[in-house]
Amino acid sequence: MDDYWKFIFGVQYNANLFFNNEIEYHQIKHEWSSFFCDVFLVRDYATNTLLYDSIDGLVIGLFQQHFKSCSLYPFELLFDESGLNQKIHFDFPIYNYPVAVFKSMGFGWIALIQINEKLKSKEIHPLGDPREFCGVSSSQRASNNQLFTLIRLNEAQEQKAQAFDQHLDxxxxxxxxxxxxxxxxxxxxxxxxxxxxxxxxxxxxxxxxxxxxxxxxxxxxxxxxxxxxxxxxxxxxxxxxxxxxxxxxxxxxxxxxxxxxxxxxxxxxxxxxxxxxxxxxxxxxxxxxxxxxxxxxxxxxxxxxxxxxxxxxxxxTEIETLPQKNPDLPITGMRAITTLLILFIVIFLIVYGLFWMMRQYELAKITVITTGLIILLYLWSKK
Incomplete structure (x- = not known):
């Protein structure tokens, strides 16, 4: 896919702004169109006569002919697989691309159709020694140009375009x-x-x-x-x-x-x-x-x-939301003091209970001492 869609998108966008009186005539050529086209030519389909040599000239000329809007449609939608009938003057592309269609009330619709560049017809000869590969400059080397012709659509093509625009959700x-x-x-x-x-x-x-x-x-x-x-x-x-x-x-x-x-x-x-x-x-x-x-x-x-x-x-419309975790509650000063106080009371009760049992029962004393020795021996064996 080349940059042509950017060029024609800019043409269509600003043409509609001009048709709706939202921009002045000197603003018709969109910045996008300027980037991808240095030479813009529109020739008559039947006679090859040059009709327009600028984008603003085309839009203003069609506006004076009571054309009120411009839309884009796929080339393959408006023309069959065989494309257009090739003429002596023109060589039409056969691939699919967005076609600008200008619409009027009561005067029909016309499509702006691309023309392939004509084959270079003048041979460029070098000057002096041909081994130097130098010569005069030639505009045939220019490639940033767009050549077009205008073709009026028939009723069947207009109906296809209307169906293309209907009921889009x-x-x-x-x-x-x-x-x-x-x-x-x-x-x-x-x-x-x-x-x-x-x-x-x-x-x-x-x-x-x-x-x-x-x-x-x-x-x-x-x-x-x-x-x-x-x-x-x-x-x-x-x-x-x-x-x-x-x-x-x-x-x-x-x-x-x-x-x-x-x-x-x-x-x-x-x-x-x-x-x-x-x-x-x-x-x-x-x-x-x-x-x-x-x-x-x-x-x-x-x-x-x-x-x-x-x-x-x-x-x-079914929408799936990502599960979110509940954030932890912040630790306040009162909550920290309460937690420390409870922990201190529990430790105190455990120590006091062991001390009381050792004073009252000899078996408890032996059990505590034995357990302590086992813990010490286990820790010593790990070193």
Whole structure:
């Protein structure tokens, strides 16, 4: 999984803020999008004409055409396995990725579809002696660019997108991801705990956040997405670096097909999660109070969703609490004096009873002396 999802997430997030009059036109290009794109081009699907050459130009142009919102959907949901019809001008990717779909009332929906980079067409010759491998600079070496075209969706594709957004229960969705992927036997990352987050962050010369607001409520969608991305990246890195793999690599090697299937399904689930998070993160808010639970070796957090989730039944969620020991009572001064006094009385009674028995009974005297000698001999033998 590459960094494209971060780029398109920033595009979708700020586009909706602009459509809702929450930001100005000069703020449309999100910081995330700037990191992963230097050149942004959108060409006409039929004629290859350049339509837009900037993100803000695209968003403002669609806004003027009465488009009012933007959502993300998996590419495989909107297009079949064969993908798009390859055109002379364009070479479309065939893998799954989040697609930005712009929606309007009465004017249909259009999808922002990626175009693979065109093959380099101009050969670069060195200057002077070819053994020096030097030459003029070329923009063909630039790779941090994004090429797109706009494709209008048909009615069947719009219905698939609408069904994708309906009836999402974040608690049930969280349990599904946890059971099928985070607690899967092929997930050998030790740390699979879930930390409740209030924002999304990416690492790019430091930590960069999605929302500029600092008082956002805790969000289960943000938390789950960051956890899944981290686990997937760790799995990918450990699988390629054999010497850094877990102490049971033979298990993975003996179940290669199942492991490959697991990673492919996990990547698809993350793409779906990215789209759900972008479209519905406002309904995944959680209260600040949550109860930590532990199941097997995985430490997670059962978050209590706010009442705006219709299908969530708070009473039906089973929460296991860890047993806690009762703390010992503190030792006060009066309690210490009382304990010493009782101990002194007991010792005094024992000593006085032995003294009285030795005065009254000769047998008691012999018994005490004999016992004392036996104790002394035992102690002497231990030295």
């Amino acid at each position: 974040w608690m049930s969705y969280f349990n599904h991801i946890k059971a099928n992927f985070l607690e899967n036997r092929f997930n050998y990352i030790d740390d699979s705990g879930l930390l409740i987050a209030h924002n999304l962050f990416i690492e790019y010369h430091g930590e960069k956040k999605l929302s500029e607001e600092d008082d956002n409520p805790n969000n289960l969608a943000f938390s789950l997405l960051q956890r899944c991305i981290h686990v997937y990246e760790c799995l990918s890195q450990l699988h390629t670096n054999y010497h850094e793999r877990p102490p049971y690599p033979d298990f993975i090697d003996s179940h290669t097909e199942q492991y490959v299937e697991f990673t492919e399904q996990f990547e698809t689930a993350i793409i779906n999660l990215i789209c759900h998070t972008a479209n519905d993160y406002k309904n995944a808010k959680v209260k600040t109070k949550f109860i930590p639970i532990q199941k097997n070796k995985y430490i997670t957090y059962e978050a209590e969703l706010e009442p705006n989730i219709d299908e969530f039944n708070e009473d039906s």
